[in-house]
Amino acid sequence: MYSPQRRDFVSVTLSPNDGQVYNNSKTLRKQSFWRKWKQLPRLQRSLILFFSVFMLICGIIAYLNLAEQWMTFTEPSIARQWEHSYSIQKLANPAVIPAPKQEDDSHQHGLPEPPPQDLGRRFPNKRGPPLLENRRQKENVIEPKVELGDDKLHEAGKSIISLRGAMMESEHNTDPLPGILQKPTNPVAKVEIEQKQGTGVNSERKKAVIEAFQHAWKGYREFAWGHDELKPISKSFAEWFGLGLTIIDALDTLWILGLKEEFEEAKKWVANELSFEKNVDVNLFESTIRILGGLLSTYHLTGDSIFLEKAKDLGNRLMPAFNTLSHVPFSDVNIGRGVAHPPRWTSDSTVAEVTSIQLEFRELSRLTGDDKFKNAVDSVMKHVHELGGKHEGLVPMFINTNSGQFSHLGVFTLGARADSYYEYLLKQWIQGGKKETNLVEDYISAIEGVKKNLIRKSEPKKLTFVGELSHGHFSPKMDHLVCFLPGTLSLGAHHGLSPEHMELAKALMETCYQMYVQMETGLSPEIVHFNLYPQQSKDVEVKPADRHNLLRPETVESLFYLYRFTKDRKYQDWGWEILKNFNKYTLVPSGGYTSINNVQNPNNPDPRDKMESFFLGETLKYFFLLFSEDFDLINLDKYVFNTEAHPLPVWT
Ligand code: DMJ
Numbered sequence: 001m002y003s004p005q006r007r008d009f010v011s012v013t014l015s016p017n018d019g020q021v022y023n024n025s026k027t028l029r030k031q032s033f034w035r036k037w038k039q040l041p042r043l044q045r046s047l048i049l050f051f052s053v054f055m056l057i058c059g060i061i062a063y064l065n066l067a068e069q070w071m072t073f074t075e076p077s078i079a080r081q082w083e084h085s086y087s088i089q090k091l092a093n094p095a096v097i098p099a100p101k102q103e104d105d106s107h108q109h110g111l112p113e114p115p116p117q118d119l120g121r122r123f124p125n126k127r128g129p130p131l132l133e134n135r136r137q138k139e140n141v142i143e144p145k146v147e148l149g150d151d152k153l154h155e156a157g158k159s160i161i162s163l164r165g166a167m168m169e170s171e172h173n174t175d176p177l178p179g180i181l182q183k184p185t186n187p188v189a190k191v192e193i194e195q196k197q198g199t200g201v202n203s204e205r206k207k208a209v210i211e212a213f214q215h216a217w218k219g220y221r222e223f224a225w226g227h228d229e230l231k232p233i234s235k236s237f238a239e240w241f242g243l244g245l246t247i248i249d250a251l252d253t254l255w256i257l258g259l260k261e262e263f264e265e266a267k268k269w270v271a272n273e274l275s276f277e278k279n280v281d282v283n284l285f286e287s288t289i290r291i292l293g294g295l296l297s298t299y300h301l302t303g304d305s306i307f308l309e310k311a312k313d314l315g316n317r318l319m320p321a322f323n324t325l326s327h328v329p330f331s332d333v334n335i336g337r338g339v340a341h342p343p344r345w346t347s348d349s350t351v352a353e354v355t356s357i358q359l360e361f362r363e364l365s366r367l368t369g370d371d372k373f374k375n376a377v378d379s380v381m382k383h384v385h386e387l388g389g390k391h392e393g394l395v396p397m398f399i400n401t402n403s404g405q406f407s408h409l410g411v412f413t414l415g416a417r418a419d420s421y422y423e424y425l426l427k428q429w430i431q432g433g434k435k436e437t438n439l440v441e442d443y444i445s446a447i448e449g450v451k452k453n454l455i456r457k458s459e460p461k462k463l464t465f466v467g468e469l470s471h472g473h474f475s476p477k478m479d480h481l482v483c484f485l486p487g488t489l490s491l492g493a494h495h496g497l498s499p500e501h502m503e504l505a506k507a508l509m510e511t512c513y514q515m516y517v518q519m520e521t522g523l524s525p526e527i528v529h530f531n532l533y534p535q536q537s538k539d540v541e542v543k544p545a546d547r548h549n550l551l552r553p554e555t556v557e558s559l560f561y562l563y564r565f566t567k568d569r570k571y572q573d574w575g576w577e578i579l580k581n582f583n584k585y586t587l588v589p590s591g592g593y594t595s596i597n598n599v600q601n602p603n604n605p606d607p608r609d610k611m612e613s614f615f616l617g618e619t620l621k622y623f624f625l626l627f628s629e630d631f632d633l634i635n636l637d638k639y640v641f642n643t644e645a646h647p648l649p650v651w652t
Pocket of ligand 1: 420481552553554614618643644645
């Protein structure tokens with residue numbers, strides 16, 4: 001029998017199969033370890049102890065750093081870049097090929113090497129190519145025929161939507177497409193796009209955009225079809241949600257560019273392959289703006305009910321995100337299991353994320369006649385509207401899903417994690433027919449807050465820029481993401497807000513353009529720091545970690561708005577320069593475009609091997625619209641673009 005007092009003896013006499021032997025030999029092992037430990041010289045023991053504690057502390061610090069890095073990443077997609085960076089294939093040779101035949105390109109790349117102390121600068125006063133102005137003629141027109149849709153909604157209802165978890169409502173509903181079968185309050189306005197031949201500079205530019213799109217599409221189709229993103233250098237793909245993100249993000253661009261064959265193939269994929277019945281965590285914000293937004297806008301442009309069916313299915317599956325104590329949604333949802341959760345290390349959500357899903361959910365309610373989507377997102381806006389912790393209309397970057405309070409107070413930015421809060425205040429007001437005064441009041445007071453706290457002028461060129469405020473200290477840091485602001489400000493002015501907003505928009509537009517032309521590749525970095533001291537020669541500084549370009553759309557987006565509202569052709573010329581530089585430094589010959597690591601090294605921009613879905617969803621779409629003289633093609637009085645460039649109708 002086992003006896004604690006005599007365990008040494010018992011342990012050697014019992015059968016090796018007896019369970020107690022295991023227990024006793026474990027005890028023995030512990031004891032012999034302890035004996036051996038005590039036999040070690042004191043110095044050796046101290047060294048071992050010291051080393052163990054040191055390793056433990058290192059482990060904790062590494063863990064905290066990891067979480068910190070994650071939190072401070074400029075946005076979720078960057079975090080993914082970082083996450084994937086281990087697997088990104090670094091190539092010795094950049095994916096740079098000569099730009100396609102271009103007019104007036106000589107002045108861009110023939111500059112002497114900058115002096116070593118001035119590696120980041122060149123031609124600060126550069127403007128668009130003047131020769132192109134002279135050759136401008138009546139361009140090709142893409143004429144939209146806007147007609148009332150035949151409301152295919154009423155024929156819908158073939159596929160069964162199977163929902164699980166918290167999405168009980170649909171599970172119990174025997175009607176396969178419950179909301180869709182009701183007639184929506186506004187019938188869909190179908191937009192028929194017709195390509196017409198034409199001549200002139202803008203016709204050439206639009207042709208160049210179509211070619212760029214087709215080149216990007218070729219790479220995606222060949223190496224990544226059905227997957228989220230193309231990795232053009234390694235001729236493979238990256239998966240994020242596993243939902244064919246690039247196809248869905250690109251649908252309405254295909255339609256607007258008039259690429260009918262490609263559109264039909266993409267539509268077939270959506271109809272036959274796209275399924276949300278997947279055990280996968282998706283980010284609520286990203287899947288809303290890219291997938292829900294993409295499906296809804298394509299439904300509006302085409303009138304094809306398949307896109308609305310899919311949108312409704314996804315909308316239902318995202319609803320569990322709102323099951324929080326405060327009803328401020330969690331960042332992530334498992335769309336197959338119907339379970340939502342915050343990131344592992346916090347119960348906070350990002351303010352921009354929870355306040356930039358409203359256009360899409362509200363539109364989904366309008367189309368389906370089911371108020372639950374609108375109610376969920378409207379209550380978030382109402383809650384944020386009433387919340388303390390703002391600073392003169394500016395919001396912090398985080399909000400806690402338990403308490404519903406802002407967290408990490410005192411930091412204010414128009415960049416990552418706050419940006420589209422401001423954008424959606426204005427756009428929801430426009431979407432709803434300018435009736436929701438809380439929204440526009442919050443927007444106006446935020447812009448006043450921006451002017452008072454965040455706007456400064458750089459030295460020596462006095463570029464107007466938007467910095468950040470951290471616990472009362474001003475930082476002259478500006479994300480490229482902030483370049484959405486000129487467009488949004490001009491949109492507000494167009495819709496009747498102060499003309500001062502338009503003036504600020506123009507000044508900021510110039511700055512965003514300078515963020516491109518002052519780089520050696522003519523492409524903007526992710527983040528710049530502006531100089532505030534008169535004695536220095538450069539306005540823009542770039543830190544080594546911020547030199548990348550992800551093919552982002554914000555500057556092109558703003559150029560499009562500014563051109564539409566001012567008709568000043570310099571904005572088209574600026575856009576043309578940027579497109580040429582994308583072709584020169586980011587085009588991958590075998591198909592696709594790649595984000596790059598270093599906009600300051602034209603000899604080796606160092607491809608990152610990733611084509612983000614927003615390059616097709618946003619950047620190329622805004623280029624095309626910028627060069628289009630047909631202002632009825634997505635008329636800005638009838639449509640409002642979501643933050644992923646998917647046009648949704650203004651409610652009438
Ligand atoms: C897009 O997903 C959206 O434009 C979002 O609002 C910001 N980030 C990317 C593009 O830069």
